[in-house]
Amino acid sequence: MNQETQLSPPSPWVCRFATLIPEGGRVLDIACGRGRHTRWLAERGFQVSAVDKDEAVLSPLSGVPGVRTVCADLEDKSWPLGGEQFDGIVITNYLWRPLVPLILASLELNGVLIQETFMLGNEYFGKPDNPAFLLRPGELLEVVRQRLTVVAFEQGEVATPRPAVVQRICAVRGTVGRLP
Numbered sequence: 001m002n003q004e005t006q007l008s009p010p011s012p013w014v015c016r017f018a019t020l021i022p023e024g025g026r027v028l029d030i031a032c033g034r035g036r037h038t039r040w041l042a043e044r045g046f047q048v049s050a051v052d053k054d055e056a057v058l059s060p061l062s063g064v065p066g067v068r069t070v071c072a073d074l075e076d077k078s079w080p081l082g083g084e085q086f087d088g089i090v091i092t093n094y095l096w097r098p099l100v101p102l103i104l105a106s107l108e109l110n111g112v113l114i115q116e117t118f119m120l121g122n123e124y125f126g127k128p129d130n131p132a133f134l135l136r137p138g139e140l141l142e143v144v145r146q147r148l149t150v151v152a153f154e155q156g157e158v159a160t161p162r163p164a165v166v167q168r169i170c171a172v173r174g175t176v177g178r179l180p
Contacts, residue, residue: 008161010040011092013116017151017170018088019180020112021046025087028106031074031094035061042066046088051080074099081106091115095133104147110174113148115140119155121165140169148173 014037021027024045029038032050034057041048042064050061053073062069072080075096085108095117107113120136123129141153148171155167 007034007036007039010037011116013168013170014090014092014114015040016180017112017114018044018046018090020151020170020172020178021088022110025111026085026108027088027090028081028084028086030089030091030099030103032061033057033093035064035067037090037092038067039064041088041090049081049084049086086111088112088114091117093117095135100143104144104173107148107173110172112151113144113169113171113173115170116166116168119165119167121157125163125165135167140167144169144171149176151176151179 018041027041027046027048029041029048029050032038032052035050038048038050038061047066049068049070050058051070051072051074052058053071055071058069058071061067070080079102084106086106087108088111089103089107118128118134120131120134122134128134137155141150144150151170151172153169157163157165
């Protein structure tokens with residue numbers, strides 16, 4: 001079995017709202033891990049910049065058509081993407097609050113933010129359990145709606161792919177057209 005077939009399937013939240021990203025657009029996959037969303041997005045014609053601090057997980061992505069890999073520790077206070085702008089930004093299972101202003105500033109006009117990560121309450125199900133890496137109730141909504149138009153938001157306990165407590169948001173820099 002090759003590494004690609006061992007990947008978890010992409011998040012249904014990401015799949016649903018990726019349809020709002022302009023066709024062929026530039027997408028940033030932050031803390032991409034093994035690249036389940038990077039590969040899925042590239043297969044749909046997006047130009048994906050996959051960022052992670054682990055060169056070993058990025059290495060298999062380097063030959064994937066439509067994918068550019070960027071090895072960077074996003075928590076070391078340097079933003080590796082300079083003034084780059086993206087039509088879509090995908091973040092799953094990752095939270096580093098100091099990055100939020102840089103992430104939002106990297107979104108093009110009419111660009112789409114799709115984020116899904118853990119929140120308080122997840123400590124009852126396992127990792128992450130450190131409050132520094134768990135969103136507070138309504139936190140994504142508070143932060144994002146000051147600068148973007150919220151398309152969808154939800155928070156609470158989920159059963160799959162494993163029991164967890166999460167927040168999910170999809171927001172657009174600009175006005176919302178069609179809904180997925």
